[in-house]
Amino acid sequence: MATKTPVSTTINGEPVEFLCEPRQSLLEVLRDTLHLTGAKEGCNNGNCGACTVILNGVAVDSCLVLGVEVEGAEVTTVEGLACRNELHPIQQCFLEDAALQCGICTPGFLVAAKALLDKIPNPTEEQIRFHLAGNICRCTGYDKIVKAVQHAAQEMAK
Amino acid sequence: MKEIAYAAPRTVADAVAALKQANGNGKAFAGGTDILVQLREGTRNADVLVDLKKIPEMTEIRQLPSGDWQIGAATPCHRIESTVPFAEGYPGIIDGVHIIGGWQIKGRASLGGNLCTSSPAADSIPALIAHHAVVKIVGPDGSREVPVSEFCTGPGKNVLKPAELVASFVIPAMLPNSSGCYLRFIPRSEMDIAVVGCGTTLTVEKDTIKQARIALGAVAPKPVLAEEAAAWLIGKPATIESFEKAGEIARKAATPISDMRGPAEYRTHLVGVLVKRSLMTSLRRLRGERVDVLHDKLV
Numbered sequence: 001m002a003t004k005t006p007v008s009t010t011i012n013g014e015p016v017e018f019l020c021e022p023r024q025s026l027l028e029v030l031r032d033t034l035h036l037t038g039a040k041e042g043c044n045n046g047n048c049g050a051c052t053v054i055l056n057g058v059a060v061d062s063c064l065v066l067g068v069e070v071e072g073a074e075v076t077t078v079e080g081l082a083c084r085n086e087l088h089p090i091q092q093c094f095l096e097d098a099a100l101q102c103g104i105c106t107p108g109f110l111v112a113a114k115a116l117l118d119k120i121p122n123p124t125e126e127q128i129r130f131h132l133a134g135n136i137c138r139c140t141g142y143d144k145i146v147k148a149v150q151h152a153a154q155e156m157a158k
Numbered sequence: 159m160k161e162i163a164y165a166a167p168r169t170v171a172d173a174v175a176a177l178k179q180a181n182g183n184g185k186a187f188a189g190g191t192d193i194l195v196q197l198r199e200g201t202r203n204a205d206v207l208v209d210l211k212k213i214p215e216m217t218e219i220r221q222l223p224s225g226d227w228q229i230g231a232a233t234p235c236h237r238i239e240s241t242v243p244f245a246e247g248y249p250g251i252i253d254g255v256h257i258i259g260g261w262q263i264k265g266r267a268s269l270g271g272n273l274c275t276s277s278p279a280a281d282s283i284p285a286l287i288a289h290h291a292v293v294k295i296v297g298p299d300g301s302r303e304v305p306v307s308e309f310c311t312g313p314g315k316n317v318l319k320p321a322e323l324v325a326s327f328v329i330p331a332m333l334p335n336s337s338g339c340y341l342r343f344i345p346r347s348e349m350d351i352a353v354v355g356c357g358t359t360l361t362v363e364k365d366t367i368k369q370a371r372i373a374l375g376a377v378a379p380k381p382v383l384a385e386e387a388a389a390w391l392i393g394k395p396a397t398i399e400s401f402e403k404a405g406e407i408a409r410k411a412a413t414p415i416s417d418m419r420g421p422a423e424y425r426t427h428l429v430g431v432l433v434k435r436s437l438m439t440s441l442r443r444l445r446g447e448r449v450d451v452l453h454d455k456l457v
Contacts, residue, residue, distance in 0.1 A: 134261050
């Protein structure tokens, strides 16, 4: 039995403590230990972006972060986007604009789009496509996703 | 991934000690975007991962009193490209840093990791070579400096000895009337591995080329300098015709393989095209133009 390390961190604004083995990714810890199953395991090698979380203000693939690394960090997952019963404007626009089909990639896109709009509140279409290039969707063809992010940017500027 | 231990030392000396103690079974761990995948897939093995990101010197980017820049080897790409004075002074290095994977990868991936993975197609290496970058290597027997151009020895192979690590890069101050560029050819615009990569720097005075340096990626077992082409440029007029001729000469430095990314003949052809365009972009930049290589219509 491998030694487990205690880790204290902040997830979606709440202090969280967990035990994990050094080999476990942040994605495994989120899903299997903390039961935050919003982040999805797609490729598990940093290509698909379905596991995107915001770590200390930076969008990262949680499959390429170790759980032990987030000691003292601030993590935002897709579960942290909505505020009580209010969807985040990005989530609302994805729904209204039908920017999803099967939905597996959606949490990653939502979190990456949140990180993008935090950094660039009014991005051009090219900036959206560049920043979302690390998120793969095999259903929508991306146009509806890009339009939903543009729509969300407009809503958030109101 | 199999069981593994994790160490997060606070100094370079402690990191070297941890690697030495692991007796060949320790791996330096910066952004993890290569090593975690390799450990999972079983293409590399380790008993201990030595995290370098808690070592202040390894995650700093700063200008030295000499005007040179020092970049900690574990500094993530996103921080390098958002360090405005560096990014404005070295657009050629930023061209490469900007396209190492997607946004999530750049949040973690580092120059040290890109170099130590030693892929012939690594996106940051050709521009670093073109800018005369040097790495500081620290190991059990002390520290040494190695030019980036001499670091890689073959695919996945480099000059690091057991328990040594790359601590930092020093990138010399830019000469006046100089700039650089890195171009990568891929079938799309993001998230792919170079078919060919080309990094250049150029110094021009009164329309005459004073210095040039050309480094190529993905056309040999390691990133290579096109020395004959660069030497030919000295004293020539800074024109597209000169750059085209340099591109033709640079093709001789390419010894590519054929693989799923392209046949050898195609890669050799691309060397000429990228060398010409990269030199032309370097020229436009040293004349004060801002060129975004991802969106510019290049000649």
